[in-house]
Amino acid sequence: MILVNTETIPGRTIVQVKGLVQGNTIRAKHFGRDIAAGFKNLIGGELKGYTELLTEARRQALERMIGQAHELGANAVVNVRFTTSSITQGAAELYAYGTAVTVE
Amino acid sequence: MPFWLEMVIQFAPVVVLLTLGYFVGTWRERAHFRALARREAELRDILVVNLKAVTRPETVANAEIVMSEAVIATDYFKGFVAGFRNFIGGRVTSYESLMERARREALLRLLDQTRAMGASELWNVRFETANVLKQNGGGNSPAVSVDVIASGTAITRRAG
Numbered sequence: 001m002i003l004v005n006t007e008t009i010p011g012r013t014i015v016q017v018k019g020l021v022q023g024n025t026i027r028a029k030h031f032g033r034d035i036a037a038g039f040k041n042l043i044g045g046e047l048k049g050y051t052e053l054l055t056e057a058r059r060q061a062l063e064r065m066i067g068q069a070h071e072l073g074a075n076a077v078v079n080v081r082f083t084t085s086s087i088t089q090g091a092a093e094l095y096a097y098g099t100a101v102t103v104e
Numbered sequence: 105m106p107f108w109l110e111m112v113i114q115f116a117p118v119v120v121l122l123t124l125g126y127f128v129g130t131w132r133e134r135a136h137f138r139a140l141a142r143r144e145a146e147l148r149d150i151l152v153v154n155l156k157a158v159t160r161p162e163t164v165a166n167a168e169i170v171m172s173e174a175v176i177a178t179d180y181f182k183g184f185v186a187g188f189r190n191f192i193g194g195r196v197t198s199y200e201s202l203m204e205r206a207r208r209e210a211l212l213r214l215l216d217q218t219r220a221m222g223a224s225e226l227w228n229v230r231f232e233t234a235n236v237l238k239q240n241g242g243g244n245s246p247a248v249s250v251d252v253i254a255s256g257t258a259i260t261r262r263a264g
Contacts, residue, residue, distance in 0.1 A: 004168065005230065005257050008161070011161050011165070011167065012167075040177050041249065042125055043180075044128075044176075045176065045177060046174065047175040047177050048175075050251065051175045054253065055173050092234075
């Protein structure tokens with residue numbers, strides 16, 4: 001599966017457009033990460049626990065999107081985009097979407 | 105208990121946190137900016153653009169998405185100063201440096217992945233800002249954090 005966030009795959013020709021594919025995931029942070037982040041907030045710097053949580057969420061959203069693309073018989077997803085939303089404090093939604101296509 | 109002692113006990117924790125935030129926070133921020141500058145210098149040979157249409161597509165060997173995240177927090181002192189700034193208005197410099205750190209860090213992570221793939225160019229770079237994990241102000245701490253999600257397409261060219 002080829003993934004790009006450009007509208008075409010450079011060097012390849014799109015032969016068929018299969019349609020929109022999407023994947024989402026909602027993750028809640030756990031208490032331990034909150035405590036670590038609370039300390040970090042005093043001295044500044046990266047909140048590694050939160051970064052990891054976002055990375056995991058992004059991977060899972062992408063996996064679900066790729067799953068849909070497989071079902072459609074596509075071999076690539078172009079114009080992949082991400083959005084986030086906070087539903088409640090401490091839970092994050094990550095949503096990935098793109099257009100499934102078949103390339104030569 | 106004399107009045108002055110009561111005041112000291114009441115304000116001591118805040119003063120300690122402000123001092124800690126100011127000294128440790130400033131030191132850590134400087135260290136981060138130095139690390140950013142050093143890593144940027146190492147990765148300078150990678151072409152970075154936010155254009156969607158890749159030029160000379162016939163020479164492209166491989167195109168693959170790269171993504172990164174960075175969650176950076178300010179220190180207690182900067183959050184406190186920014187709180188005052190909200191009263192009088194104007195430039196909130198303490199948050200400007202926070203945003204700069206988060207975006208530069210996220211971009212560098214994209215470039216690290218680009219390098220690891222053996223790609224030489226990064227196209228269609230996009231930044232998203234969110235605050236999904238922590239609401240501004242979060243509880244009674246004045247510190248603020250920001251989440252930056254960056255993505256791009258790493259391009260490898262055919263030799264010759």
